[in-house]
Amino acid sequence: xxxxxxxxxxxxxxxxxxxxxxxxxxxxxxxxxxxxxxxxxxxxxxxxxxxxxxxxxxxxxxxxxxxxxxxxxxxxxxxxxxxxxxxxxxxxxxxxxxxxxxxxxxxxxxxxxxxxxxxxxxxxxxxxxxxxxxxxxxxxxxxxxxxxxxxxxxxxxxxxxxxxxxxxxxxxxxxxxxxxxxxxxxxxxxxxxxxxxxxxxxxxxxxxxxxxxxxxxxxxxxxxxxxxxxxxxxxxxxxxxxxxxxxxxxxxxxxxxxxxxxxxxxxxxxxxxxxxxxxxxxxxxxxxxxxxxxxxxxxxxxxxxxxxxxxxxxxxxxxxxxxxxxxxxxxxxxxxxxxxxxxx
Amino acid sequence: xxxxxxxxxxxxxxxxxxxxxxxxxxxxxxxxxxxxxxxxxxxxxxxxxxxxxxxxxxxxxxxxxxxxxxxxxxxxxxxxxxxxxxxxxxxxxxxxxxxxxxxxxxxxxxxxxx
Ligand code: SF4
Ligand code: SF4
Ligand code: SF4
Numbered sequence: 001x002x003x004x005x006x007x008x009x010x011x012x013x014x015x016x017x018x019x020x021x022x023x024x025x026x027x028x029x030x031x032x033x034x035x036x037x038x039x040x041x042x043x044x045x046x047x048x049x050x051x052x053x054x055x056x057x058x059x060x061x062x063x064x065x066x067x068x069x070x071x072x073x074x075x076x077x078x079x080x081x082x083x084x085x086x087x088x089x090x091x092x093x094x095x096x097x098x099x100x101x102x103x104x105x106x107x108x109x110x111x112x113x114x115x116x117x118x119x120x121x122x123x124x125x126x127x128x129x130x131x132x133x134x135x136x137x138x139x140x141x142x143x144x145x146x147x148x149x150x151x152x153x154x155x156x157x158x159x160x161x162x163x164x165x166x167x168x169x170x171x172x173x174x175x176x177x178x179x180x181x182x183x184x185x186x187x188x189x190x191x192x193x194x195x196x197x198x199x200x201x202x203x204x205x206x207x208x209x210x211x212x213x214x215x216x217x218x219x220x221x222x223x224x225x226x227x228x229x230x231x232x233x234x235x236x237x238x239x240x241x242x243x244x245x246x247x248x249x250x251x252x253x254x255x256x257x258x259x260x261x262x263x264x265x266x267x268x269x270x271x272x273x274x275x276x277x278x279x280x281x282x283x284x285x286x287x288x289x290x291x292x293x294x295x296x297x298x299x300x301x302x303x304x305x306x307x308x309x310x311x312x313x314x315x316x317x318x319x320x321x322x323x324x325x326x327x328x329x330x331x332x333x334x335x336x337x338x339x340x341x342x343x344x
Numbered sequence: 345x346x347x348x349x350x351x352x353x354x355x356x357x358x359x360x361x362x363x364x365x366x367x368x369x370x371x372x373x374x375x376x377x378x379x380x381x382x383x384x385x386x387x388x389x390x391x392x393x394x395x396x397x398x399x400x401x402x403x404x405x406x407x408x409x410x411x412x413x414x415x416x417x418x419x420x421x422x423x424x425x426x427x428x429x430x431x432x433x434x435x436x437x438x439x440x441x442x443x444x445x446x447x448x449x450x451x452x453x454x455x456x457x458x
Binding site: 123163167168169170205206231232233234235236248249250251252255256257258 | 382383384385386387388389390391394395400402403432433434435436
């Protein structure tokens, strides 16, 4: 039996999942190396403003995660990419972008997700029309406390397009990204908080409010903020001569096509398997599912396990997840690592 | 007794059990993608015809599935088969073929072939 004590574990990815996993491993006595390919840790969370369901400032999460990895047993290495993993007896060797070969007793892959590149839905005009922005762009505007059109005007009519890059055979993403509905609700309310007299519309196919307090938030958005929900998938966006955006959509509940002019359109970009994760899957023979995320060894009892002994998964590299779920999933990954150490 | 204007109204329900779903079945057998529509309305939003006259491919598809065939029979020829709807459908429904098959099914049903 190998005790967790002084076991070496490499965590790949320094977002919420990786940071939480590293922190929990360190507390359990493991020696942890956390590899992050960007120059700073924090992943996507650092680009967010307020989080659903309770409008918590995302900086609080960043601070929490920073505390988690502030531990003597953890070495955080930024600007390093894990190129491939290979088994060597019971060890796992991580080949890095710097040409190193790091030995470890176990690896947690926490490579997260990439936001869908909205340009790929050309018909929505992202990158073509200045006032078509993505949900991530809007978060940055919230962070800067300035929601402005490209011409500097404050938008009065703002639309949100759900399911951009998700549930869409045209971009080969059949799955639902799970978080964008509630993100749209949250952002719609946030827009109203910033611009009191704005009219805000959400164009949705289904309101997927499955998480804790999501439905309540949806109701609050109608009741207190007057957000208007229109059931129909936007098929195209065009721009008129004064750079207002015209959306084409069928109001499927009224059963008639609807035309609307907007000052700003926000695309709710979905989540995709990250490029880094994809590279690792290819170079290291890790299985991916139809949705291209890492396929867990078992959908009930092994969502943190890969099919390779000693390699585990944490967070949104296995499926779209919110921060709460990501942190729980990372903790569960550590429990699996501990179990693995007890049994080898 | 005064006349309160009460009268027996025509049935408003979709009489699902009694309705004839054979047209929908005819289409689904030959074009299975007919089954996977999620009623998003993208096809109708983009449809050239639907922007000028009453014609919603989304609506016609659901009506066929419920066996409300008469409206569809009246309207299905309004489509000009331009194929724009196929380009936008997020489920990859072969909408154009659905329309062609619906027309074929109606033709055959007149000729008592289905
Ligand atoms: S969560 Fe909502 S917006 Fe996101 S993919 Fe699912 S249905 Fe679409
Ligand atoms: S093929 Fe018919 S239903 Fe489709 S967009 Fe053209 S006219 Fe409309
Ligand atoms: S675009 Fe496709 S999924 Fe949407 S209503 Fe039309 S046929 Fe159905």
